[in-house]
Amino acid sequence: MNQYILYCRAGFERDCAAEIQFKAAEVGLYGFCRTQENQAYVEFELTQETGTELFSVLKLDDLIFTRQWFKVIEKLEGLAETDRISPIIKSLIGYQFSDIRMEYPETNQGKEIAGFAKKFTVPLRQALKKQTILTDNTPQNLHLFMFSSTHLILGMSLQNNASDLLLGIRRLKFPADGPSRSTLKLEEAFHQFIPKKEWETRLSSGLNAVDLGAAPGGWTYQLVKKGMMVSAIDNGPMADSLMETGQVKHFKEDGFKYQPKKQNVHWLVCDMVEKPSRVARLMTKWVENNWCKEAIFNLKLPMKQRFQNVQQVLEETQISLYEAGVRYELKAKHLYHDREEITCLLRRLD
Ligand SMILES: C[S@@+](CC[C@H](N)C(=O)[O-])C[C@H]1O[C@@H](n2cnc3c(N)ncnc32)[C@H](O)[C@@H]1O
Structure with missing residues (x-):
């Protein structure tokens, strides 16, 4: 069985499916997807037995x-309520894992199973330890993807190529003094794109930042909390609490026309609601001109074929950077705190 389960935000199954088919085909693996709208996951099955793992x-x-994501080991249905553990053990004989992930689809229906999942963990863990299926020093995690207390999929993921978060979701607490909920998008982007060991240099106090489309200031808030000096560009008003810090200068200008006066900007962030291609071109211009060292930006995706649109925009960005002779890192992720949008990082590597 060469099947994989991929988790995504409910409503984004088609994009998740289009992307995995496209990216697997690029590396010579062909398959098809089964999915339903709003089920918050996609099943991807490789059609040829190449022996190559996705x-x-x-x-x-x-x-x-x-x-x-995880690779499917076995699908179990109609488990007896009196003994769910024996069939699970039977399916896992010969495998070894260092941890168990009790998961479920990120839907209202899925969340109803969370209580059961919690209770079931302890007896399952004990039974798996006894059989030495659960042991230390192995790079694999076991996933129990549950639809109900009697219906689940067993699967495995590799620790160095999977999320270490439950359901791949980073839950963050909204700060009481945050000017807008958008603030969580930038905080999550820092976690997603910047390794913790690099925070000290790349998110350090004293760096200069520019925030395009800054009002009321949720993203500026994150930069200010890191001790940065921020030029906030927006015709709309910025939160007084941010202006009072003395770290923010507010310019009522068009974000597409604004240019930094000095070459001392490390971060450019941008949350302007505009066409993805227009935003990406603006970010590329900043990085190519060395007006900033790195940029985090949102691409708003109100269209139907989101993956195809994003793919095209990112390809155009890469071509432009290549032609300009700029070495770069480009990453994109549909974050938990993103809705009809994705977040990207573009960084100069010189
Ligand atoms: C989604 S909001 C930004 C929210 C902000 N990131 C936060 O966390 O509070 C988008 C902002 O972009 C601003 N905006 C849109 N087009 C702009 C432009 N061309 N120049 C400057 N600001 C723009 C809007 O005024 C709006 O305040």
């Missing part, structure tokens, strides 16, 4: 619409 040729980090 995990060995694709990185979860390189997929935009997939939050988490």
Whole structure:
């Protein structure tokens, strides 16, 4: 069985499916997807038995619409309520895992199983330990993807190519003094794109930042909290609490025309509601001109074929950077706090 389950935000199944088919085909793996709208996951099945694992040729980090994935081991239905554990053990003989992920589709129906999942963890863990299916020092995690207490899919993921978060979701607490809920998008983007060991240099106090489309200031808030000096560009008003910090200068200008006065900007962030291609071109211009070292930006996706649109925009960006001779890192992810949009990082590597 060469099947994979990919988790995504409910409503984005088609994008998740289009992306995995496209990216797997690029590395010579062909397959098809089964999915239903709003079920919050996609089933991807490879059509040829090549022996190549999807995990060995694709990185979860390189997929935009997939939050988490696992390879299917067995689908179990009609489990007896008196003994769910024996059939699970039977299916897992010969496998070894270092941890268990009790998961379910990120839908209202799926969440109803969360209570059962929690209770079931302890006896399952004990039974798996006894059989040495659960042991230390193995790079694999076991997934129980549950639809009900009697119906689930067993699967495995590789720790170095999977999310270490439950359901691949980073839950963040909205700060009481945050000017808008959007603030969580930038906070999540920092976690997603910047390794913790690089925070000290790339998110350090004293760096200069520009926030295009800044009002009321949720993204500026994150930069200010890191101790940065921020030029906030927007015709709309910025939160007084941010202006009072002394770290923010507000310019009522068009974000598409604004240019930095000095070459001392590290971060450009942009949350303007505009066509993705227009925003991406603006970000590319900043990076190519060395007006900033790195940029985090949102691409709003109100259209139907989101993956195809994004793919085209990112390809255009890559071509432009290549032609300009700029070495770069480009990443894109549909974050948990994103809705009809994705978040990208573009960074100069010189
Ligand atoms: C989604 S909101 C930004 C929210 C902000 N990131 C936050 O966390 O509070 C988009 C903002 O972009 C601004 N905007 C749209 N087009 C703009 C432009 N051409 N120049 C400057 N600001 C623009 C709007 O005024 C609006 O305040």
